[in-house]
Amino acid sequence: MSFYISIGEVQRQFSRFYSRTGRKLTFPEMMEYLYENGMLTNTIAPPAPSSICLDDFEEFSEKLFLTVDLQKSNPSDVKEEDVIPIHRDVLVISQFHDAKMVMHTHDYFEIDYVAKGTAEFLYDDNSRKMKEGEFNIVAPGLLHDVVLNDETILFCIMVRKSTFDTVFFSLLSRDDLLSSFFRNILNNGEHENFLVFYTDNNPKIKEMVFNAFLECHKNDPYGNNCCISWVNLLFSELLRNYSKSLQFYDYTMGTDFSLIMQYIKYNYRTLTLSFLAELFHYNEAYLSTIIKRNTGFSFSEIIKRQRIAEAEQYLVNTRIKVGEIAEKVGYNSADHFSRVFKSVYHMSPLEYRQKHYSTPKFDMF
Numbered sequence: 001m002s003f004y005i006s007i008g009e010v011q012r013q014f015s016r017f018y019s020r021t022g023r024k025l026t027f028p029e030m031m032e033y034l035y036e037n038g039m040l041t042n043t044i045a046p047p048a049p050s051s052i053c054l055d056d057f058e059e060f061s062e063k064l065f066l067t068v069d070l071q072k073s074n075p076s077d078v079k080e081e082d083v084i085p086i087h088r089d090v091l092v093i094s095q096f097h098d099a100k101m102v103m104h105t106h107d108y109f110e111i112d113y114v115a116k117g118t119a120e121f122l123y124d125d126n127s128r129k130m131k132e133g134e135f136n137i138v139a140p141g142l143l144h145d146v147v148l149n150d151e152t153i154l155f156c157i158m159v160r161k162s163t164f165d166t167v168f169f170s171l172l173s174r175d176d177l178l179s180s181f182f183r184n185i186l187n188n189g190e191h192e193n194f195l196v197f198y199t200d201n202n203p204k205i206k207e208m209v210f211n212a213f214l215e216c217h218k219n220d221p222y223g224n225n226c227c228i229s230w231v232n233l234l235f236s237e238l239l240r241n242y243s244k245s246l247q248f249y250d251y252t253m254g255t256d257f258s259l260i261m262q263y264i265k266y267n268y269r270t271l272t273l274s275f276l277a278e279l280f281h282y283n284e285a286y287l288s289t290i291i292k293r294n295t296g297f298s299f300s301e302i303i304k305r306q307r308i309a310e311a312e313q314y315l316v317n318t319r320i321k322v323g324e325i326a327e328k329v330g331y332n333s334a335d336h337f338s339r340v341f342k343s344v345y346h347m348s349p350l351e352y353r354q355k356h357y358s359t360p361k362f363d364m365f
Helices: 008-022 029-037 052-063 176-188 203-215 223-245 257-266 273-279 284-295 299-317 322-328 335-344 348-356
Strands: 002-007 067-068 090-093 109-116 119-121 126-130 133-137 145-149 153-159 194-198 247-249
Touching: 002 008, 008 029, 008 052, 029 067, 029 119, 029 145, 052 322, 090 176, 090 203, 090 223, 109 119, 145 153, 176 223, 176 247, 176 257, 176 335, 194 223, 194 322, 203 223, 223 257, 257 273, 273 284, 284 299, 299 322, 299 335, 322 335, 322 348, 335 348
Parallel strands: none
Antiparallel strands: 002 067, 090 153, 109 133, 109 153, 119 126, 119 145, 133 194, 194 247
């Protein structure tokens, strides 16, 4: 049997219990405590409000109800069926204050978003501070937890690994860093990894997360699909505007080498080997050897080839000046760019444009 209780009441009970006893309860323990004290209702939860605002979140949370299914589970090894309702592929929740921290793993993807304040992300034997506007995308299998500050509002988006490939098929078919991250995990088992996006507290992204959160509290046949759509929009916004802020943590080498190449592809204009090595937690000389072994080219050669390949597209398909092209692909001067380009194509950029320029077939109005 399912029971119901408002988010606001759950938070009040967490805070009261901690204030009275000096102890914190895990979420399952709190649900058992509420049940034993007759504080859960079996009355169908009322519908969620149609909109939400971060400034009024605490007031809104009073009106949002959780669906509670009392069941025993291992708090350190969480399964998707223990958390995500059977009729949903995505679940978005807000984390509670004064709840007991339990380092745990799970078999689903977790996306933590700090909507307000800061939090501490604990993983294995490490920790890092999460700031407002930051996303953590946690792969299945990583031992972790999140500790909130008193004023923090943090949303947790949980996505079933078992249905990810069907629910987010279009995402997996893309040629970008985030898609590569998900594909590698889905195709090659569990990797104890996570990645981070920094979004500068974008209100548009907040709105997407809030809307996904609201859809998880609507008891109608459309909530799951609407929630999936909001998360798809969220992924697209992250990739469109924040790919350069993406950071990887604790990757093992192997098939994940493709992620390093993806990062080079999207950041080659200003990327250095030392920064890449630090980002992926490798010795610089060792990373250089790995790149050479897997591609046949040195790091500097790959950067050069990437720059020249993009410059060639600008020359053939646009009338942008050579100096501007040089700057766009990462060269400090047009002369340096021209020398490198000529060493590859045996003609200057202008000569190459004269020979290969493609006249647009349609005029733009």
